[in-house]
Amino acid sequence: MNNTKTLLVIALVWPEPDSTAAGIRMLQLLEVFKKQGYAITVASAASKSDYSADMEALGYHTADIKMNDSSFDIFIKELNPYVVLFDRFLTEEQFGWRVAENCPHALRILDTEDLHSLRHVREQCFKKDVPFITDAWLADDKTKREIASIYRCDLSLIISSYEMKLLTEVITIDKSLLLLLPFMVNEITSETNWKTFEERKDFVFIGGGKHTPNIDAIKCLKTTIWPLINRKLPEAKLHIYGAYLPQQIVEMNNPATGFLVHGRAENVHDVMQAAKVCLAPLRFGAGIKGKLLSAMENGTPSVTTTIGAEGMYGILDWNGYIENDHTAFVEAAVRLYTKKLTWQNSQNQGRTLINTLYVKTSLENILLEKVEQLQNKLSTHRTQNFTGALLHHQTMTASRFMSKWIEVKNRG
Incomplete structure (x- = not known):
């Protein structure tokens, strides 16, 4: 027995x-x-x-x-x-x-x-x-x-x-x-203190280096998406975090263009709450994405792809934008970064997603x-x-x- x-x-x-x-x-x-x-x-x-x-x-x-x-x-x-x-x-x-x-x-x-x-x-x-x-x-x-x-x-x-x-x-x-x-995850209550639109700055991507979809997404950000965002928002920076990032990714660090590769994040919640928008241009993969759930937990709107958001939002709206076309992805990222009301509505939608699907x-x-x-x-x-x-x-x-x-x- x-x-x-x-x-x-x-x-x-x-x-x-x-x-x-x-x-x-x-x-x-x-x-x-x-x-x-x-x-x-x-x-x-x-x-x-x-x-x-x-x-x-x-x-x-x-x-x-x-x-x-x-x-x-x-x-x-x-x-x-x-x-x-x-x-x-x-x-x-x-x-x-x-x-x-x-x-x-x-x-x-x-x-x-x-x-x-x-x-x-x-x-x-x-x-x-x-x-x-x-x-x-x-x-x-x-x-x-x-x-x-x-x-x-x-x-x-x-x-x-x-x-x-x-x-x-x-x-x-x-x-x-x-x-x-x-x-x-824990329910997002009215007592949850998220940083405001004005208190945040920059974009963020978080993803472990042993996961090939993350490496591909970082390469996509470096070569295609970030140059277009950087042209429209020259003062903004993109912070790349991830454990076990390979040397080829570490060498992409370029302060002159605002593309900053930091490596392992000491505290994911602090990093996510400091950023205004999370970017996740994932082009293949499976499951649900911890980085995007973390963004919702910390009141950070996100722009991702159909693969990135797959299986994560049911019949509800996403807490930001889902775009597969690079031009539309960039436009969505800039819109979230610059439009306070759009950003706040997306942040609140993240709260709804957490409290409906992940409590x-x-x-x-x-x-x-x-x-x-x-x-x-x-x-x-x-x-x-x-x-x-x-x-x-x-x-x-x-x-x-x-x-x-x-x-x-x-x-x-």
């Missing part, structure tokens, strides 16, 4: 909330279970970096685990978790069969973060200069792997309404296996209710998910033999 109130998180990398939106997302999820009294262990086969969150200081146990090693079997049997959360489909591929074999009663949850296969195929289409179509996504091997992982889990957390629609309408995955759960308390309840519902009828839920059972049977057989072969090879 499983120990109640025990959560094991298997992470591909140790969370870095100051570097990535994925790190912020993980800490949000951990906080939900922590408030419910779960004893939480975060495990990873990766090495910690200087920017990894101090999980012990946050009240979580940690464990170093190995891939393709039966020591994990001993570890998870002793821990005997009630819930296991995989932070990407890659960790489910590696450890999911071991969890199922050694702790069959544990509820298995996959946090997709975003559909990695969707991001991958869109990038390939962008590089080939061909339009993205769902058929290309369906044909890709990474898509098949990611969808198989979703089926093998009892529940998958989907961050974007667009991705939810893809999974339920294109692939027709049963909705009982999915839960739409975007980023969870932490309501989303936490939705997650916890779903977890409790599944725990109470897990056997029936799995019986009805025949595709998942079939994939588990085939994957477990293949993965078991491959993993054991690698383990013997490594020890030999």
